[in-house]
Amino acid sequence: MTLIEALDYAAVVVFAITGALAASRAQLDIVGFAFVASLTAVGGGTMRDLLLKRDAVFWVENTNYIFFAVLAAFVVFFAAHLFESRLKALMWLDAVALAVAVSAGTGVAMELDQLPQVVIIMGIATGCFGGLMRDVVCNEVPLVLKQGELYASAAFAGAFAAVIASFITPSPLAITAACAATTFVLRAGSLKFGWSLPVYKSRPPRA
Amino acid sequence: MTLIEALDYAAVVVFAITGALAASRAQLDIVGFAFVASLTAVGGGTMRDLLLKRDAVFWVENTNYIFFAVLAAFVVFFAAHLFESRLKALMWLDAVALAVAVSAGTGVAMELDQLPQVVIIMGIATGCFGGLMRDVVCNEVPLVLKQGELYASAAFAGAFAAVIASFITPSPLAITAACAATTFVLRAGSLKFGWSLPVYKSRPPRA
Amino acid sequence: MTLIEALDYAAVVVFAITGALAASRAQLDIVGFAFVASLTAVGGGTMRDLLLKRDAVFWVENTNYIFFAVLAAFVVFFAAHLFESRLKALMWLDAVALAVAVSAGTGVAMELDQLPQVVIIMGIATGCFGGLMRDVVCNEVPLVLKQGELYASAAFAGAFAAVIASFITPSPLAITAACAATTFVLRAGSLKFGWSLPVYKSRPPRA
Numbered sequence: 001m002t003l004i005e006a007l008d009y010a011a012v013v014v015f016a017i018t019g020a021l022a023a024s025r026a027q028l029d030i031v032g033f034a035f036v037a038s039l040t041a042v043g044g045g046t047m048r049d050l051l052l053k054r055d056a057v058f059w060v061e062n063t064n065y066i067f068f069a070v071l072a073a074f075v076v077f078f079a080a081h082l083f084e085s086r087l088k089a090l091m092w093l094d095a096v097a098l099a100v101a102v103s104a105g106t107g108v109a110m111e112l113d114q115l116p117q118v119v120i121i122m123g124i125a126t127g128c129f130g131g132l133m134r135d136v137v138c139n140e141v142p143l144v145l146k147q148g149e150l151y152a153s154a155a156f157a158g159a160f161a162a163v164i165a166s167f168i169t170p171s172p173l174a175i176t177a178a179c180a181a182t183t184f185v186l187r188a189g190s191l192k193f194g195w196s197l198p199v200y201k202s203r204p205p206r207a
Numbered sequence: 208m209t210l211i212e213a214l215d216y217a218a219v220v221v222f223a224i225t226g227a228l229a230a231s232r233a234q235l236d237i238v239g240f241a242f243v244a245s246l247t248a249v250g251g252g253t254m255r256d257l258l259l260k261r262d263a264v265f266w267v268e269n270t271n272y273i274f275f276a277v278l279a280a281f282v283v284f285f286a287a288h289l290f291e292s293r294l295k296a297l298m299w300l301d302a303v304a305l306a307v308a309v310s311a312g313t314g315v316a317m318e319l320d321q322l323p324q325v326v327i328i329m330g331i332a333t334g335c336f337g338g339l340m341r342d343v344v345c346n347e348v349p350l351v352l353k354q355g356e357l358y359a360s361a362a363f364a365g366a367f368a369a370v371i372a373s374f375i376t377p378s379p380l381a382i383t384a385a386c387a388a389t390t391f392v393l394r395a396g397s398l399k400f401g402w403s404l405p406v407y408k409s410r411p412p413r414a
Numbered sequence: 415m416t417l418i419e420a421l422d423y424a425a426v427v428v429f430a431i432t433g434a435l436a437a438s439r440a441q442l443d444i445v446g447f448a449f450v451a452s453l454t455a456v457g458g459g460t461m462r463d464l465l466l467k468r469d470a471v472f473w474v475e476n477t478n479y480i481f482f483a484v485l486a487a488f489v490v491f492f493a494a495h496l497f498e499s500r501l502k503a504l505m506w507l508d509a510v511a512l513a514v515a516v517s518a519g520t521g522v523a524m525e526l527d528q529l530p531q532v533v534i535i536m537g538i539a540t541g542c543f544g545g546l547m548r549d550v551v552c553n554e555v556p557l558v559l560k561q562g563e564l565y566a567s568a569a570f571a572g573a574f575a576a577v578i579a580s581f582i583t584p585s586p587l588a589i590t591a592a593c594a595a596t597t598f599v600l601r602a603g604s605l606k607f608g609w610s611l612p613v614y615k616s617r618p619p620r621a
Contacts, residue, residue: 023407024407026352026354027354027407027408028340028352028354028406028407029355029360029404029405029406029407030350030404030405031357031359031360031363031404032359032360032406033407034357034359034363035331035335035351036528038328046258050464051460052474053469053470053474055260056260057258057260058256060259060260060321060325061327063322063324063325063469066324066328067324077407080407103543106597114474115477116483117480118474118478119478121243121452121477121480124449127328132340132551136343136350136550137339137346137349137549139353142444142551143551143553144449145440145442145450145552146380147440147441147442148443150443150445150451152445152446153443153445155448156445156448184319193469195602196443197443197444197445198443198444199441199442199443199446200397200437200438200441200442200443200447200491200494201441231614232612233559233561234561234609234613234614234615235559235613235615236562236564236567236611236614237568237611237612238564238566238570238611239558239559239566239567239613240559241566241570242538242542242566243559245535253465257464262467263467264465264467267465267466267467267528267532270529270531270532270535273531273535274531284614287614343550344546344550344556344559345559346555351432365561380492384506
């Protein structure tokens with residue numbers, strides 16, 4: 001298994017769990033769990049593969065990804081009650097998935113010799129779109145747009161770190177580590193300590 | 208006309224009608240009717256064609272599909288008041304469209320010699336995404352996510368039936384019939400008799 | 415620079431500004447501004463390029479587009495307070511962007527020798543989908559679906575005008591002018607004077 005495949009698998013499984021947790025909050029049946037989990041799991045990578053015109057979408061070429069996403073959904077269906085707070089679990093697992101998916105996105109773009117700015121965008125897109133689809137479909141406020149939280153910013157910083165690292169070292173593992181660590185630390189710091197960037201403030205905005 | 212073309216036409220027209228009915232509930236003008244009807248009509252098949260990397264998206268290659276979708280929208284614009292309940296009509300026509308679209312999705316995937324699991328996913332995606340886009344755009348609760356109803360489940364069962372049938376018979380017509388009948392019977396049973404799978408239950412979920 | 419590139423640049427920058435204004439209404443941070451601005455800026459054109467199976471998505475091939483979208487987002491982040499009403503500014507800039515994007519969509523489709531009906535659809539899709547994504551993601555009522563306003567209708571009329579013009583003159587500039595002027599005049603007339611098409615009316619619709 002290549003490093004990128006390993007990252008794709010990890011992102012798929014963790015995002016699938018977050019999708020299933022969102023499905024549990026929407027009180028869906030087991031097929032609904034599998035549906036939302038799969039959508040969340042492969043949404044970002046599918047976007048990446050379509051935008052980069054890869055020969056095949058990763059999970060159509062290798063259906064194990066969907067198998068694992070559905071498996072994760074089933075496990076959550078029977079085990080979600082073990083989480084003390086499913087929302088909290090969702091947000092922390094989403095942070096892990098974000099870190100892994102940004103790495104997978106930048107990794108694929110680098111393998112295809114894309115320019116640094118495309119690498120960064122693919123990192124952000126791969127990281128953010130699965131969760132965005134999950135939240136739009138499940139009618140939750142998209143995490144990527146929550147005020148006063150680092151999300152797209154964490155993805156951006158991680159993808160940026162990957163590009164910097166790629167100038168220093170040729171090792172895919174080191175690049176991946178730099179990317180995932182940066183993304184996760186920023187997102188986790190935002191969840192745990194409220195780290196944020198200043199938001200746009202104005203008089204009552206909906207006028 | 209091939210069987211798959213016939214299925215695509217049928218799915219396009221019936222989904223277009225459901226899109227136009229949603230537009231009538233949102234009180235749009237006649238171009239809005241055509242817009243939502245077209246989006247609903249070709250959304251699922253477009254997703255299928257992009258994911259499978261077909262040479263061309265079906266309605267770009269053959270624009271008759273859009274013509275019929277727009278025509279259906281116009282008819283509904285002038286005739287929607289004839290429906291006693293437009294929501295009920297929308298749901299029943301959506302059930303027909305779902306059954307036909309799942310068959311069209313599995314049919315295309317089988318023709319491209321995809322693996323059974325890809326066939327099943329393309330059936331579900333083709334069936335569900337047009338309606339999902341319609342509901343997201345029109346701000347209705349997505350049918351695919353309504354609690355206690357078989358929707359994705361009906362699509363899954365129909366696509367599964369198509370795969371089973373394909374091991375028994377080479378006849379595309381028989382495979383299609385098995386798929387459409389299974390999907391429609393389950394979805395109709397859910398609408399009429401409240402058939403459902405157990406949903407995930409928990410203490411108040413938004414905490 | 416070709417005419418189509420110029421149109422793509424103009425549409426990207428103006429749509430990016432509308433995306434950033436929507437981000438300001440949602441009170442996001444600067445990276446959120448860049449995210450929503452980019453999504454709005456390239457959403458319609460990306461849809462067009464995927465549907466037409468162009469060799470590469472325009473902004474992956476030439477990343478200047480994203481650069482300008484992000485730049486526009488930064489400018490708005492620091493200057494949005496200068497607008498007396500950001501909603502009004504958003505709507506008028508959106509009208510400009512719509513006119514330019516419809517022209518860019520029809521132009522690309524004509525260059526690829528597509529049929530008139532495909533040209534029209536690509537005009538509408540390129541014009542409408544960026545703003546639609548912006549509104550769905552930012553949880554605003556999609557402009558394209560606002561009751562009693564010309565939006566998809568203006569896009570349709572503009573694309574139709576482009577097709578008519580292409581039968582009269584081979585000049586891309588003249589075709590573009592006809593398309594953009596038609597779209598903008600109708601959309602502006604709708605905003606300023608309340609021009610509209612009759613909408614579907616019925617007894618209380620949500621029953």
